[in-house]
Amino acid sequence: MVAQTVTQQLEVLLNRQLIRPAGDLDYAFRHTLLREAVYTTLLRRERRVMHGAVAATLEALYANSLDEHLADLAHHYFESEDWEPAQAYATRAGLLAQRRFAPHEAHSHFTQALSAAQRRGQMPPPDLYRARGQVREVLGDFDGARDDHETALAAARATDLPRAEWQALLDLGYLWSGRDYAQTGRYFQQALTLARALRDSTMLGRSLNRVGNWHLNCEELPQALGCHEEALALFERHPDPAGLAETLDLLALTAGYQGDVAAGRRYYERALALFRQLDDRLGEASCLAVMSNLSQMYGGDTFEPAFSLAEAQRLSWQSWRLAHSIGWRAGESFALFLRGNVLGGIGGFGAAEREAQPRPRRPPAIEHPQRELQ
Numbered sequence: 001m002v003a004q005t006v007t008q009q010l011e012v013l014l015n016r017q018l019i020r021p022a023g024d025l026d027y028a029f030r031h032t033l034l035r036e037a038v039y040t041t042l043l044r045r046e047r048r049v050m051h052g053a054v055a056a057t058l059e060a061l062y063a064n065s066l067d068e069h070l071a072d073l074a075h076h077y078f079e080s081e082d083w084e085p086a087q088a089y090a091t092r093a094g095l096l097a098q099r100r101f102a103p104h105e106a107h108s109h110f111t112q113a114l115s116a117a118q119r120r121g122q123m124p125p126p127d128l129y130r131a132r133g134q135v136r137e138v139l140g141d142f143d144g145a146r147d148d149h150e151t152a153l154a155a156a157r158a159t160d161l162p163r164a165e166w167q168a169l170l171d172l173g174y175l176w177s178g179r180d181y182a183q184t185g186r187y188f189q190q191a192l193t194l195a196r197a198l199r200d201s202t203m204l205g206r207s208l209n210r211v212g213n214w215h216l217n218c219e220e221l222p223q224a225l226g227c228h229e230e231a232l233a234l235f236e237r238h239p240d241p242a243g244l245a246e247t248l249d250l251l252a253l254t255a256g257y258q259g260d261v262a263a264g265r266r267y268y269e270r271a272l273a274l275f276r277q278l279d280d281r282l283g284e285a286s287c288l289a290v291m292s293n294l295s296q297m298y299g300g301d302t303f304e305p306a307f308s309l310a311e312a313q314r315l316s317w318q319s320w321r322l323a324h325s326i327g328w329r330a331g332e333s334f335a336l337f338l339r340g341n342v343l344g345g346i347g348g349f350g351a352a353e354r355e356a357q358p359r360p361r362r363p364p365a366i367e368h369p370q371r372e373l374q
Contacts (some may be wrong), residue, residue: 052080056323070096071109078112087116094131101281101326107135126152126164130171137175140329145175166194166203173210178330185214205243207232209250216254224254247276249287261294268294281326288319289335292342312342 020028055076062069070093077086082359094109110132133148153168155161173187188210195203212227228251235244240362252267275283292315294306307315316339323331 004075009018035047047111048080051076054301055080055082055085066090067096069310071105074112078116081119082114083120086143087113090116091128091131094135098131098135103135103138103327107139108130108137123155123159126155126159126161126168129155130164131166133171133175138326138328138330142175142179146172149175162194163200163203166191166198166207169194170206170210173214181217185211185218188214201234202240202243205231205238205240205247208234208247209243212254213250216257217252219259219323221254225251225258228254228306241274242278242280245271245278245280245283249283249290253290256290256294261306264294265291281322282328282331285326285328285331285335288315288322289331289338292316292319293338309342313339316342 055073058069058073058076060065064074071256072091074086074090077083077089080086090109090113091180094106094113097103097106110128114124114132117128129148129152133145133152137146138146142224147243148170149168153165153172156164156168169191172193173184176183176187180310188207192204192207192211195207208227208231212224212231215221215227216224228247231243231247232251233277235247248271252264252271255261255267256264268287272287272291273279275287292307292312294312316335320332320335320339323329323335
């Protein structure tokens with residue numbers, strides 16, 4: 001019945017030459033101003049009914065390929081003020097955009113989903129705030145990301161969702177690692193305490209990795225190594241490719257700062273293979289960047305490099321290109337900074353200085369000796 005109504009309306013518009021065919025099932029107004037004029041003459045109730053009819057028609061026509069029409073479905077259900085499907089489709093559209101590394105689109109969809117949830121008179125789920133917070137972090141919006149992660153934490157505690165609470169604590173720790181390392185330590189320690197209480201191996205392993213990396217950046221290498229080795233044992237007993245990739249990446253970093261660059265290379269190569277298998281491009285970009293610096297290390301003891309300087313330049317450039325392709329601004333900055341180290345290692349000090357200088361598109365300088373950004 002709905003599809004018949006839409007068909008009748010299309011026939012009227014075609015007969016009046018207000019629209020023209022634009023494909024097998026597509027139509028377009030003959031002019032943008034004409035479209036706006038027709039739309040604004042409709043009463044709000046009429047617009048709601050028509051948007052609802054279009055949404056229902058899209059669901060019927062594309063039942064087997066809804067992923068390609070999620071944004072349109074979210075838009076039409078939102079404009080029809082049917083908030084439950086609007087929230088569901090906007091969330092799915094945001095997650096799809098996030099997987100496709102389109103952060104601006106993902107931010108728009110998640111914001112629409114949050115608005116729909118609020119208009120339903122319901123508290124949005126913590127995962128929805130977390131998703132938008134992650135996107136804002138990639139886009140360099142620290143304040144917005146902090147607000148979303150803090151809201152996710154409060155919502156998780158209010159609804160007694162310990163796993164979501166643990167995730168929010170980790171997310172806040174990650175976020176603050178670029179601004180205040182004392183804050184980072186507090187959040188990671190809280191996450192570790194909660195993970196031990198819940199006795200979840202995956203949560204415990206990831207928490208140990210975060211606390212271990214925090215110890216490394218505080219120049220407490222034995223404590224860092226102990227945390228990462230405990231995490232490695234957990235992930236080897238309870239297979240988790242993502243957890244194992246993170247652990248190997250961090251063990252490589254710790255080994256490098258101990259001067260064991262051969263072990264560092266072995267760990268990095270295993271981690272890189274897993275990041276690629278998982279299509280984790282942030283992890284891959286970070287891994288490539290830090291791998292490049294196993295060719296040299298300023299201020300450290302003399303050691304045999306794990307890579308030639310030519311190989312190191314290639315790795316650092318791959319890292320920058322990958323971070324740039326997914327819109328990860330902090331990753332671009334990190335890759336260029338470490339590329340500057342590599343160029344300095346071959347005597348290219350002028351080029352190194354240019355690469356290490358802040359760029360207009362990049363975030364403010366990080367105010368602590370952070371040794372891992374991902």
